[in-house]
Ligand SMILES: *[C@@H]1O[C@H](CO)[C@@H](O)[C@H](O)[C@H]1NC(C)=O
């Protein structure tokens with residue numbers, strides 16, 4: 017069984033004494049509101065459904081107006097299509113109407129804390145600017161408004177916008193991968209994705225097994241190719257194990273991707289489990305205390321630790337997916353006094 021263990025450690029000095037919270041530990045301050053963006057982790061993009069002529073049925077659903085616009089040259093704005101192709105190097109500017117816009121963009125841009133990306137909130141719109149774009153920026157860019165009740169906000173499903181952008185770069189048919197070799201876990205009750213995405217909308221992509229060398233048919237019943245995700249194994253099976261790679265062809269050129277090791281892992285899926293442990297639950301004023309938060313779960317899951325503790329000034333945490341530790345911490349330190 018493959019599991020990963022992640023540890024978050026909070027060191028609190030005189031925390032219990034300092035209940036009014038005038039001096040939260042300096043370097044452990046809570047995140048600024050802007051840092052609390054919901055992370056675009058392992059985004060699940062719906063598999064593409066074949067386009068049908070029957071638009072009426074789709075239109076009868078309550079459809080939200082996209083709040084996103086793209087800045088074109090000469091200061092013109094237009095609503096972006098569901099997919100866009102831009103030449104790498106170009107500057108991308110997107111705006112979304114609203115005063116509390118949250119953005120999601122390719123995780124790659126977060127991982128490297130990229131200075132090419134800037135996200136600003138103006139009075140009436142949020143603005144995302146990406147300069148010196150590269151093929152690696154290819155992916156989904158989306159935004160949404162928030163409905164807030166006090167400090168707790170949730171996604172406003174009626175005010176969203178999204179576009180998938182292909183940044184086409186010479187010599188890069190595949191979205192570059194940070195590593196030369198990637199591991200993909202095959203889990204019996206979950207789709208598995210070989211994430212070879214392309215930068216050219218019209219590229220023809222095939223999947224290949226390394227040994228014995230042969231093309232793996234992706235015929236739509238077992239394995240499908242989704243431009244926005246890669247090759248999706250709908251029902252992963254231990255027979256699918258092995259090393260595979262993708263091949264893309266466009267404009268008379270062809271290229272192969274990095275290699276992917278498919279590993280079968282029969283781990284029951286489910287949310288990670290968290291435990292919280294304090295070095296002591298009774299301390300004298302002036303003593304140090306450490307609080308250890310442990311998350312046990314499957315690999316590939318992104319875990320973000322956030323801490324809430326009594327006396328904390330900024331209680332304006334937007335509760336996200338990974339509030340388990342926080343919740344546990346809150347009950348340990350109850351009452352927290354945050355709402
Ligand atoms: C963008 O590219 C230009 C020209 O190469 C460079 O001078 C500039 O520093 C780059 N900007 C960022 C934010 O990387």
Ligand SMILES: *[C@@H]1O[C@H](CO)[C@@H](O)[C@H](O)[C@H]1NC(C)=O
Nearest residue numbers: 232233234235236237238239
């Ligand atoms: C799809 O390919 C699998 C083998 O990978 C084969 O068993 C199946 O019959 C094929 N289905 C269609 C509809 O071609």
